[in-house]
Amino acid sequence: MAPRSARAGAAGSGERELLVEADVARTIARMAHQIIEKTALDAPDAPHVVLLGIPTRGAPLARRLSAKIAEFTGVTIPTGTLDVTLYRDDLRRRPARPLEPTSLPDGGLDDALVVLVDDVLFSGRTVRAALDALRDHGRPAAVQLAVLIDRGHRELPIRADYVGKNVPTARREEVWVRLTELDGADAVLLRRSEPDAAGAVPSADSPGDGPAGDAR
């Protein structure tokens, strides 16, 4: 495997490529194996497992995990998306965001083992919003959390059950997850955001253009 430093140039100055396409694929495959093992979803008395992606990039990740699980076990796990915008606790601190789709699998969430899927786990506030949203949609038997990247800096007592990669970051750094479905290619990038003239760290709010994670 090539050293990480050798990839830095390709991603542009001030930007480090943490995962390239093959790494992303391998990481998702490993997470799929972990989900199979921990939930025993291919056992005869398997629980009713549902993968719920948190838009934007959690949604394609959930679909990919489901596809991998089907490939490894032959079991098709239903997927859905759960937009948490209306449950966020920072709505009055940023411009109103556009809403993303919510779609739950047929059969709903009651008594299911729901695995929430997101790209980056950061402060934990998105996950808290997702837990609040879930409560209004039904009563799952249990809720687990799968994230591609855990970058730390938690502000709430939340941890993930499945982590693709732990990435120690500085607060000022940004983690950008890029997925083929939305961005044309798979990659995970680490960027250092520079403070502007007023000393504020720039933030990007629009999904797709901003850094990934729950402090978006």
Next chain:
Amino acid sequence: MRHLLSIADLDAQAASTLLDTADRLEQTLLGRQVRKLPTLRGRTVVTVFYENSTRTRVSFEIAGKWMSADVINVSIGGSSVGKGESLRDTALTLAAAGADCVVVRHPASGAAHRLAQWLAHTGVAVVNAGDGTHEHPTQALLDAQTLRQRLGDIAGRRIAVVGDVLHSRVARSNVLLLTLLGAQVVLVAPPTLLPSGVGSWPVEVSHDLDAVLGGVDAVMMLRVQAERMHGGFFPSAREYAVDYGLNRRRLDLLPEHAPVLHPGPMLRGMEISSAVADSGRALVTEQVRNGVHLRMAVLYHLLAGEEVE
């Protein structure tokens, strides 16, 4: 978005964003056990209606409550307005009492704009729920949402707006919004019920409903606003029904894909026959249902964003 006063204040992108948000909200609430979102918790919405209304006021009230806002209705009979308090004093009182948003219906055109000016220093958002014969932007938006759901894209569609255009704020807002979204609008009305400046509107005008129906993708019927008519605008209700009422025979002239809309309340037998109003082609109840989601979208974009410093 600070206020929603007029469709003229929106561009196509802003209008589409509101419609998209309304669709998303509908989808979010579909089949849920709890139809309540915490989004506007701690925000206060006051509806002040200087004219009677059931569906618009209730629609805003439900919209606010489904988003967890505190909604207070000020009815004119039971408030200081009945004692002669001015609109300005009422508005400043509501702002001082902690309202975050005032939804106002008023018989005077321009009242919502004046209210927004008086409240400019307070950060209170104003929503125009109908001002005189001027505009009714949320009605036009919910009509557009209903049309979009039924027809797909609105751009390139030909829509007939039929009836009392002269007194209709719904017609004015709809003409602005539908043309903004790329539709062609045909106004169908007796000459006495068309405004004098209609020649400068971006619409076609016809007095022959039968001739228009075959070539449109939807028909929006208007209410005959008898309460605004001070004089004879047409000889009799019967003659109006014969010339401009939508009946079974005329429904058959419409292309099969074309729905019928009416903002309500309907004058059955005059503007629209019961056979049409109760048919599957009429989207009146969809309009009312969409009205709640659309008004949720408006409140969301006005109140969920950044606090005004």
